[in-house]
Amino acid sequence: MFDICIIGGGVAGLMLAHSLPSSMSIAILTKEDPFTSNTALAQGGIAASLATYDSPSRHAVDTMLATANHAHSERVDILVQEGKMLVEKLMSQGLPYDTTTNGNPNLGQEAAHTQRRILHAGGDQTGKMLMQYLLKQTQEKVTRLPFHAVLQLQINEGRCTGVIVSDEHGHRHFIQARHVILATGGIGQLYSQTSNSSVATGDGLSLAYHAGAILEDLEFVQFHPTIFTLNGKSCGLISEAVRGEGAFLVNQDGERVMQDVHPLLELAPRDIVARVIEWHWQKGDPVFLDARHIYRFDQKFPSIYANCMSHGVNPVQDLLPVRPGAHFHMGGVQTNDVGETSVSQLYAIGEVASTGVHGANRLASNSLLEGLVFAQRLAKRLQEKVTPQGFKHSIQVYSKLMNTCHFNVMQLRMTEQVGIIRTGASLHAFVNDFPLHPLNLTDYTNQEIDYIHRYTAGSLIAKSALLRTESRGGHYRHDYPTSCDEWTGKVIEQSIYGVSISTRKIERKETVK
Numbered sequence: 447m448f449d450i451c452i453i454g455g456g457v458a459g460l461m462l463a464h465s466l467p468s469s470m471s472i473a474i475l476t477k478e479d480p481f482t483s484n485t486a487l488a489q490g491g492i493a494a495s496l497a498t499y500d501s502p503s504r505h506a507v508d509t510m511l512a513t514a515n516h517a518h519s520e521r522v523d524i525l526v527q528e529g530k531m532l533v534e535k536l537m538s539q540g541l542p543y544d545t546t547t548n549g550n551p552n553l554g555q556e557a558a559h560t561q562r563r564i565l566h567a568g569g570d571q572t573g574k575m576l577m578q579y580l581l582k583q584t585q586e587k588v589t590r591l592p593f594h595a596v597l598q599l600q601i602n603e604g605r606c607t608g609v610i611v612s613d614e615h616g617h618r619h620f621i622q623a624r625h626v627i628l629a630t631g632g633i634g635q636l637y638s639q640t641s642n643s644s645v646a647t648g649d650g651l652s653l654a655y656h657a658g659a660i661l662e663d664l665e666f667v668q669f670h671p672t673i674f675t676l677n678g679k680s681c682g683l684i685s686e687a688v689r690g691e692g693a694f695l696v697n698q699d700g701e702r703v704m705q706d707v708h709p710l711l712e713l714a715p716r717d718i719v720a721r722v723i724e725w726h727w728q729k730g731d732p733v734f735l736d737a738r739h740i741y742r743f744d745q746k747f748p749s750i751y752a753n754c755m756s757h758g759v760n761p762v763q764d765l766l767p768v769r770p771g772a773h774f775h776m777g778g779v780q781t782n783d784v785g786e787t788s789v790s791q792l793y794a795i796g797e798v799a800s801t802g803v804h805g806a807n808r809l810a811s812n813s814l815l816e817g818l819v820f821a822q823r824l825a826k827r828l829q830e831k832v833t834p835q836g837f838k839h840s841i842q843v844y845s846k847l848m849n850t851c852h853f854n855v856m857q858l859r860m861t862e863q864v865g866i867i868r869t870g871a872s873l874h875a876f877v878n879d880f881p882l883h884p885l886n887l888t889d890y891t892n893q894e895i896d897y898i899h900r901y902t903a904g905s906l907i908a909k910s911a912l913l914r915t916e917s918r919g920g921h922y923r924h925d926y927p928t929s930c931d932e933w934t935g936k937v938i939e940q941s942i943y944g945v946s947i948s949t950r951k952i953e954r955k956e957t958v959k
Contacts, residue, residue: 448473448589450828451609451623453596453650456483457573458796458817459629460580463588465825472588473621475611477595477645481577484631484643484797485814488573489685489749491564492818493811494533495526496551500561502526509812510952512558512715513776513805514919515934516666518950521783521802524823529815532822533565542567542575555690556810557713564811570685570747576814591621596649597895598887599626599657599792606657606792612892625828627785628654628794629821632775633667636904637865638857639771641670641683647896648903650798654779655902656885660788660941662948663777665910665921666806669866670773671695671719672735672766674754680771682753684735686810689713691746693737696765697726703733717807717920720770724866727769734765770866774813776804776920777910780939785824788941793828795821802950806919856880856904864908869924873912880905910938913945 448471452459455476463472476482495505505526510517537543537551544552544566554564567575593614600608600620608622630650634642655661672684672695689695689712695703707722708714723733737743743761744751754761778800785793785801794800796817803816859879863872882905883898890898916930917923939946 447471448621448623450625450627451475451621452627452629453609453653454483454629454631454796454798455480455590456485456629456631456796456817457576457580457814458799458821459627460577460584461818461821462627462629462795462825463584464580465822466587466828468587473591473623474584474588475591475594475596475609475621477593479592480581480590482643482645483577484634484646485573485817486577487641487643487683488576488814489570489683489747490556490687490811490814491554491566491572492533492576492814493556493559493563493809494530494565494815495561495563496530496533496565497553497561497563500563502530504561505530505563508559508561509803509809510805512807512809513803514807514929515805515952516663516807516919516950517805517952518802519952524783525803525812525816525819528823529819532818533815536818541579544569554687555713556686557689557710557719558715558809564687564690566687568748569745570687570749573814595892595896596653597892598885599653601657601789604658605790610887616892618887618892625791625793625831627824628779628792628798629796630798632797633903633907634772636857636860636900636907637772638854638861639673639675639680639769641673641680641771641773647900649896649899650794651778651906652885652899652902654787654789654792654794654798655906655940655942657789657792658942659792660780660939661778661906662780662800662937662939663802663806663910664775664907664940665914665938666776666804666919667772667864667907668716668774668776668808668920669720669724669770671716671723671770672768673771674757675767675769676757676759681757682750683773684750684766684768685747686716688735688737688740688747688750691737691740693735693740695719695723695768696734696736697731698734715807715919716773716810717922720866721922723768724770733768735768736765737761738763738765772865774804774808776800776806776808777907781820783820783823784827785820786827793824795824806921856900860904864904864911867922867924868911870912873908876908877905877912880908882906906940909945910940913938
């Protein structure tokens, strides 16, 4: 038995392991190798009010505005206050970061931030370097189980007592744990166009749903405006930081597409920029990012430069064709402010969780910060609840089952019907054609269970999008194109027990300095 079983090895899972004492037995399960995650692909940075001209209160105001006034105000205060202190602490402990010539943090600008507050490492390699740092910090503390896909959470008398997994050989095992943490990341691979890692399939949402946990805000999906796109294929993310350094969007005639749309132009909230670009593409007018004037592009954005060059496009000389793709999920498994879900001994952190801090539209670079902050908060909570017992090898082996399924049709339907621009008719069609399936390990192969998890996550997102009859943040309904006062602060909750609507606290108290 493990004290702690963490499903997922991105920033949230690793930060949790880093924050827990070595006396605890900790397992980290990853579907692929330990470095495969959305964190490793993160080109942006960590948002924190580190500069003397900035403050947590300014960061909080920017967050609330970007989230379409749907974020949980008290959780936002936790994020920006504790985030600033935590990032400063990690920097002092050796977390790598870019500096100016005088040694101060070289802070960048990103969309909807009123201050330069984005901490980077290696230019556009922040996520990669953060992963390397946390992997090194945890290498002696955890048992790593790569190529272990979780098929089902074990629930006994309302408590989560472990997980059933499929290993690299397709064998099923039961891994017992006192506390199970979902840190599975996002849902990007449910869509045909995405910036996400191959492991971001929404399985954490399905695992939690079938375990009886409450999920919320599932309709809010953020589509990154600038996915490098060639011949209709996603070829990698072009970070918002490129627009923060002055790159602008043009159509095939060289006209600025954001000129008369929003006062912040290319640095408007992501949902607005993404819809404008998608509208142009749908009417046969492709959109390009012009970054040719950015000084030392190859040094500021080495990963992006190398990726573009590998596809035969030179950012210093050529326009970069871009189109929106699924990027971040604001909704997820409902948690309190220390990562606890509605199921005893089951927790969620990172993108799979819904802490409420991202509201209807995540503020750029708040995601890595959230993973760090709420992982640390959960670590403190677990230390209050767990008495370390030491590790006993308790893994039960199940029968081997293998098969193959194809997911392309569902991905295309998600993109077309539950994507950037939605309608009641398209959402109805998806929900009717992709009904929820029960999760029964006896009846399905491992690959079929993976398909059921994707099915479940997609269907739950579509159901929430159908219920919210307004447009807000990352959720845009063509048949309900404006925000509605009746929906302000309202949260759609789903579980195996049904659907309900609750009210979130969105008014901020001016207590943050």
